[in-house]
Amino acid sequence: MALTIYDISKKAGVSIATVSRVLNGSDSVKASTREKVMKVIEKYDYTPNAYARGMGLHSLRTVGILCADSSDLYLAKAVYYLEQELHANGYESLLCCTGYDLADRQSYIRLILSKKVDSLILVGSHYVSSVDEENEIIREASKQVPVMLLNASYSYPNVYCTLCNDYASMFEATSSLIRAGIDDILYLYDSNSYSGTKKLSGYKAAMKSYKLADYAPYVHYYDGRTDQIEAITDFIQGIADRGTRFHGVIASDDPLAIGAIKYAQQNGLRIPEDLAVIGYNNSMLTACCMPELTSVDNRLENLTHQLVQTLIGVLSGQEMPTESVFSGKLIKRATTP
Amino acid sequence: MALTIYDISKKAGVSIATVSRVLNGSDSVKASTREKVMKVIEKYDYTPNAYARGMGLHSLRTVGILCADSSDLYLAKAVYYLEQELHANGYESLLCCTGYDLADRQSYIRLILSKKVDSLILVGSHYVSSVDEENEIIREASKQVPVMLLNASYSYPNVYCTLCNDYASMFEATSSLIRAGIDDILYLYDSNSYSGTKKLSGYKAAMKSYKLADYAPYVHYYDGRTDQIEAITDFIQGIADRGTRFHGVIASDDPLAIGAIKYAQQNGLRIPEDLAVIGYNNSMLTACCMPELTSVDNRLENLTHQLVQTLIGVLSGQEMPTESVFSGKLIKRATTP
DNA sequence: ATAATAGCTGTAAACGCTTACATAAAAGAA
DNA sequence: TTCTTTTATGTAAGCGTTTACAGCTATTAT
Numbered sequence: 001m002a003l004t005i006y007d008i009s010k011k012a013g014v015s016i017a018t019v020s021r022v023l024n025g026s027d028s029v030k031a032s033t034r035e036k037v038m039k040v041i042e043k044y045d046y047t048p049n050a051y052a053r054g055m056g057l058h059s060l061r062t063v064g065i066l067c068a069d070s071s072d073l074y075l076a077k078a079v080y081y082l083e084q085e086l087h088a089n090g091y092e093s094l095l096c097c098t099g100y101d102l103a104d105r106q107s108y109i110r111l112i113l114s115k116k117v118d119s120l121i122l123v124g125s126h127y128v129s130s131v132d133e134e135n136e137i138i139r140e141a142s143k144q145v146p147v148m149l150l151n152a153s154y155s156y157p158n159v160y161c162t163l164c165n166d167y168a169s170m171f172e173a174t175s176s177l178i179r180a181g182i183d184d185i186l187y188l189y190d191s192n193s194y195s196g197t198k199k200l201s202g203y204k205a206a207m208k209s210y211k212l213a214d215y216a217p218y219v220h221y222y223d224g225r226t227d228q229i230e231a232i233t234d235f236i237q238g239i240a241d242r243g244t245r246f247h248g249v250i251a252s253d254d255p256l257a258i259g260a261i262k263y264a265q266q267n268g269l270r271i272p273e274d275l276a277v278i279g280y281n282n283s284m285l286t287a288c289c290m291p292e293l294t295s296v297d298n299r300l301e302n303l304t305h306q307l308v309q310t311l312i313g314v315l316s317g318q319e320m321p322t323e324s325v326f327s328g329k330l331i332k333r334a335t336t337p
Numbered sequence: 338m339a340l341t342i343y344d345i346s347k348k349a350g351v352s353i354a355t356v357s358r359v360l361n362g363s364d365s366v367k368a369s370t371r372e373k374v375m376k377v378i379e380k381y382d383y384t385p386n387a388y389a390r391g392m393g394l395h396s397l398r399t400v401g402i403l404c405a406d407s408s409d410l411y412l413a414k415a416v417y418y419l420e421q422e423l424h425a426n427g428y429e430s431l432l433c434c435t436g437y438d439l440a441d442r443q444s445y446i447r448l449i450l451s452k453k454v455d456s457l458i459l460v461g462s463h464y465v466s467s468v469d470e471e472n473e474i475i476r477e478a479s480k481q482v483p484v485m486l487l488n489a490s491y492s493y494p495n496v497y498c499t500l501c502n503d504y505a506s507m508f509e510a511t512s513s514l515i516r517a518g519i520d521d522i523l524y525l526y527d528s529n530s531y532s533g534t535k536k537l538s539g540y541k542a543a544m545k546s547y548k549l550a551d552y553a554p555y556v557h558y559y560d561g562r563t564d565q566i567e568a569i570t571d572f573i574q575g576i577a578d579r580g581t582r583f584h585g586v587i588a589s590d591d592p593l594a595i596g597a598i599k600y601a602q603q604n605g606l607r608i609p610e611d612l613a614v615i616g617y618n619n620s621m622l623t624a625c626c627m628p629e630l631t632s633v634d635n636r637l638e639n640l641t642h643q644l645v646q647t648l649i650g651v652l653s654g655q656e657m658p659t660e661s662v663f664s665g666k667l668i669k670r671a672t673t674p
Numbered sequence: 675a676t677a678a679t680a681g682c683t684g685t686a687a688a689c690g691c692t693t694a695c696a697t698a699a700a701a702g703a704a
Numbered sequence: 705t706t707c708t709t710t711t712a713t714g715t716a717a718g719c720g721t722t723t724a725c726a727g728c729t730a731t732t733a734t
Contacts (some may be wrong), residue, residue: 002481004720015684020722030682036458045477050451052720054388055689070407071417071434080408092448095407095432097420111429114387140382144339192416212667229624256626265627287566288625341690352714356691367712389690392719 012040064112067123081304125152125194152194159198164298168329170202185248232259275334277335291334298328349377401449404460418641462489462531489531499644501635506665507539522585569596591616614672628671
């Protein structure tokens with residue numbers, strides 16, 4: 001059995017209150033007493049029981065991070081940045097990977113709320129549904145702690161959003177291809193999440209603004225896992241085989257774009273002359289393929305930094321902006337003319 | 338303030354013990370009572386405080402997962418599989434990303450032990466040092482809970498290891514290149530961890546066994562982040578520029594191999610004719626590059642499955658093997674002859 | 675020398691739950 | 705009917721901390 005504060009107090013010849021004070025850095029402990037206690041603590045390598053602290057303490061300086069899939073390149077990076085930022089600000093984080101299923105996500109939110117976290121960070125827009133009934137869990141959570149959304153927007157008390165203007169980014173990406181003379185642009189997406197919807201709207205709006213309103217045959221939803229490039233390539237090959245002609249591809253995530261590059265190579269198409277490709281998220285994959293992939297950088301590092309700053313502000317009682325929006329940037333590489 | 342079990346008991350007209358019994362699925366509650374209580378619980382959306390439960394309960398069916406960097410493709414996937422497996426077995430997981438620094442890793446281990454986890458899973462061999470003093474933290478942890486190592490081996494009571502035979506895999510990978518007539522093989526690695534050391538030994542042994550004992554100039558350590566392909570390419574270019582000639586590259590991780598492919602393309606080298614490349618981990622990157630990357634699959638899914646099975650066994654008091662070793666497999670693709 | 679004050683330390687209640695034990699109610703046996 | 709057993713529920717102690725409050729000592733002021 002692990003040592004308790006009683007054991008330490010006995011060995012140090014002081015009361016448990018004094019030990020607790022030493023542990024919590026109270027300044028009303030005599031230096032010599034503090035030293036004496038510290039020595040015992042170190043000697044026996046005592047660690048206070050976090051659950052007991054959780055009972056006594058008001059805040060454990062812990063925030064819950066939920067993300068659907070930690071093996072997704074983009075989400076993983078987001079989580080990584082968040083943890084770094086939080087740690088740097090003296091907060092611990094509890095990470096749960098919920099999967100994409102709605103019910104699972106909800107039960108995980110309950111689970112992590114029960115751990116007395118000071119806040120909840122929902123990473124990725126999968127957590128905000130376009131069906132508002134499904135957002136009940138967010139509203140509920142926001143009654144207990146501030147809820148931070150990364151890459152999604154939801155207007156509700158005690159919910160703070162940090163996101164990139166995906167609509168504008170996708171509008172710009174699409175426009176850039178059209179201006180380069182390409183008007184048959186395949187749009188590939190893999191999610192109907194908040195940002196997924198925004199991106200699609202951006203594409204549609206750009207097409208319309210150039211009088212290319214007949215984009216319906218170009219829009220395709222891929223519902224497999226995005227870590228299987230081959231399946232994505234097959235998916236695109238299928239679209240081509242069914243007769244759709246296209247000279248540009250815009251994808252809502254880099255892996256889909258990589259699939260397009262593979263498709264081009266399989267079919268002897270030159271990039272970007274015969275097929276221009278634009279990805280999204282500017283992940284490390286952009287540097288793995290050949291030619292290197294043009295992609296939209298959506299400022300993940302800025303986003304996570306801002307999110308944590310907002311969180312710290314909220315937790316310390318300051319009035320903070322409920323929505324912080326950044327602008328993405330199209331990083332041109334070799335897959336576009 | 339969140340509701341407590343007292344609030345619920347009052348509203349349901351029963352004692353807190355009954356509410357607790359309902360919550361914990363005890364079978365000594367009358368069906369009608371159970372229903373009455375459940376209704377109140379659902380109506381008010383009550384969630385028991387995890388810290389209070391942690392005090393009363395013996396086990397929270399929670400295991401701590403530590404990994405150095407959740408944004409590393411391989412580690413992220415490992416974590417993902419582990420969480421799935423654990424969840425499927427009725428266990429929750431707490432994930433902490435510790436970074437690669439020794440002191441940080443140790444403080445995180447202490448942190449997560451204080452959360453009363455039933456076990457500790459250390460993902461990746463970074464946690465086992467070749468300097469045994471640095472492993473004190475593992476020995477210490479193993480006194481409190483079973484410690485599970487993924488991809489590392491450490492012989493100590495209450496420590497269970499699940500790993501791949503990286504030595505043999507690397508021996509085989511290296512041999513396959515030598516048999517194909519390539520004897521100037523660059524070896525790139527990015528870690529001196531347990532498995533990093535094993536891999537390197539495998540390479541060296543293979544070279545020696547073919548009388549190529551003068552491998553020293555070929556062995557290079559890269560100490561940057563592996564998500565920056567360009568830096569890796571520069572690194573390899575630097576090696577070439579300093580006069581080392583090579584017709585093969587074997588890397589301890591796929592990103593390093595991708596860097597080699599990039600290097601070849603920059604220099605107009607044909608793959609695999611002028612340069613053969615083998616990666617490690619068989620990640621999604623193998624499908625992103627062109628030509629597609631030959632890589633060693635180290636059976637991550639099998640490993641994680643076995644690890645969790647062993648863990649479940651240990652926690653239920655069974656006698657389990659302290660070391661489970663799998664064999665990796667060289668997946669031949671287009672970067673090798 | 676005595677009173678007032680400041681600086682430390684200890685005592686005990688509270689946190690929200692689980693569970694051993696006690697007890698009441700219901701059912702079965704005589 | 706009465707006694708015994710079973711079933712369902714309640715009571716209260718305990719889990720390991722934090723912290724308000726009380727109390728003791730050593731100063732300082734008078």
